[in-house]
Amino acid sequence: MNISWITDAVAGQVPSVSPDSPALALGTGDPLSYAELRERELLLATALRRDGVRPGDRVALLLRNCTDYVALYLALGRIGAISVRLNWRLTAAELSYQLRDSAAGTVIFDAEFGERLAGIRREVPARTYVARTGSDAAAPEWAVPLEEFAGSAADGEFPEIGPDQPLTLMYTSGTTGRPKGALLSHGNAVWIGTVQALNWKFDHTTVALTQGPLFHAGGFEVLLLPALLRHGTAVTFPSGGFTLEAMLEAARRHSATAMLVYSFMLAEFGGIEGLETLVPPSLQRIVTGGDTIMPWVYDVFEKRLPGVNLTQSYSLTEGGAVALHLDHTVARGRETSVGVPQPMTQVRIADPLGTEVPTGEVGEIHLRSPGVSIGYWNRPEETAETFAGGWCRTGDLGRVDADGFVTLAGRAKDMIRTGGENVYPAEVEKILTGHPGVHDAALIGVPDAKLAEVGCAVVVAEPGAAPGEAQLRRYLAERLAKYKIPRYFVFARELPRTASGKVLKYLMKETYANLGERPGAPAGGEDPA
Incomplete structure (x- = not known):
């Protein structure tokens, strides 16, 4: 089966959906x-x-x-x-x-x-x-x-497409500073959508709404794709001008049954005045991801939206879009967990050599399922490294507890998650140190009330040079997307390092953890669509 089944089912001998059924709205x-x-x-x-x-x-x-x-x-x-x-x-x-x-x-x-x-x-x-x-x-x-x-006419002559053929390529940033193109096959996509529909009981009455950009797996493969595969209704939000109130208006207009709300939005979402009347009675589930849900967030949602299941999800583009989930009904006492595997998904925790470690010990999270990417575009060495033995190495550290729930322990890939986007320090650092006035630089993530985490560049200037913050911002703006540009710039005489030369980023994170509280701290962040 390939992705064309979504619309081919309308024209089949025994259609599974009425041609007049609503499919896709903006x-x-x-x-x-x-x-x-x-x-x-x-x-x-x-x-x-x-x-x-x-x-x-x-x-x-x-x-x-x-x-x-x-x-x-x-x-x-x-x-x-x-x-x-x-x-x-x-x-x-x-x-x-x-x-x-x-x-x-x-x-x-x-x-x-x-x-x-x-x-x-x-x-x-x-x-x-x-x-x-x-x-x-x-x-x-x-x-x-x-x-x-x-044009105005379709010829209907199309090739036979198998499930193993590549369907889509999405670039993900890498620790080397060069983005890699992760390939998903037709079979990957069908499985990713089917397993969500199976786990969350989607059917033709499902109306799934997301506000994320369609170039992200979180904007399309999560919720929208399973809704289309079950011949429900997929609602994507227009890019630009996003507000939670506007999203709720769209949810009411289409009687949404499931919504994606990024984790950094949950506090604002839960604090909306009149939320109980703005959420449509049809809403059954809110899916979120990116960070674990704080216990007080569950308190707010249980009080204000008692009939809505708040579901934590975890994965990465290469790992099948949604690999783990933490259902609201079992989340109490496990708020630091990212949940259990989706159906037909395997998880193991491994040491640096790829050997599985005992229950309760910390190691790298590996995933295996029919949704795992078929590899990186034209990157055979990195494909072999990330997808060894059919497992996807996530680069995240975690453990599996005795009850089977997975808990994150850190990010092996040093990633900064800001406003729904992944920022990899290596990419930013490589460009920043290309500035003639920069001798050394490191990018760290620091807490932010709105976006959960934002970038902070710690810069060591070349002797006799004094590049200012405005100059560095302009330099980066010509070379990087806006969301990758650090919120903060601080200047230091040197970066803290080990005897072997490794940068001690944890020390800098402790030093600059309260930057967002300083007077006149810059606002930032873009809407997620």
Whole structure:
């Protein structure tokens, strides 16, 4: 089975869903029916094949959340091409790297990103650029409008696609500073959606709403994909201008039964005035992830939304989107846990040599399931290292307690989780130390009331140089996405190190833990969509 089953079931001899059933909506807008989604998918698939896109080709999507994003994802899957889901927050330099690394032959983008792409067109081996003309920005003259490109008829002649064929490629930052493209196959995607639907009892009445960007697994593979596979309704929130109140309005408009609310939003969400009347009576489950849920958060939700199950989830793009879950009904007394494995998911804790350690001991969390990525794009050595023996090495430290619940013990990969985004210090440090006035630098995560954690750059200047904070911000802004730029910059004579030269980041975290409490501390963070 491949991902095309979602809409093919509408046209089957024994349809599992009415063609008129609502399939996909954007915010509070009217939903597309399954028949309309299928028609759009087939038109786009036909046009892409006519333009020369073939199985295995990479097609980059640089789009804000929209219904066409899902239609294009399905269309590319139908013809066996691989969708490269680009983060539209990235700078031109970052996009250039990912486009060159994936060797994308076609780029489909929102017109507003035309100026960013214009400067890198010569560097990127893309055959065709196609602009979506839904924003206020005019399509660049060198791009073909999507409506003109799509045509008006589908030929219905498409190749047979097997479950092992690659479907989508999502870039994840790495400890080396270079993002890696994690590949998910058709089989991976079908399993990721099916296991959530099985575990959370989704059916055709499910209405799942997320506000995350569709280029993230958390924005599409979590909740939306299982809703579509069960022929319920998927609601994605428009990018930009996000507020929790607006999300609740969309939830009421579509009678949402499940919602994704990032962990850093839970405190604000639980404190909304009149929350009890703003949440639709249909809501059964709120899924969250990224950080463990504090006990007081459960107190708030049990008091204000007693009929809603607050579910913690844990995984990573390579590990199958949702590998572990902590259900509200068993969370009391286990608030520091990230839960138990999803159905058909195995978890083990291993030492650095890959040997499983006894129950209760700390080691690296390894995952194995049919949802684990088939590997990194053109990275055989890193693929072999991360996916050894069918297990996905997460880079996170944890333990399995006697009752089978998994508890995190730290991040082996030194990752900073800020506002729903992963920031890897190695990537930022590599660029920061490229500044002529910077001798040494380290990036640490420090607490933040809104985003849970933000970056703090500890900088050692070159002798005789004095780069200011504003200068370093401008330098990074030309090379990194906004969310990766540190919230704070502090200057030091040297970085604390061990005798072997390893930076003692835990000491710096202790030193600068209270930066957010200083007067005039800068505000930051972007909406998650």
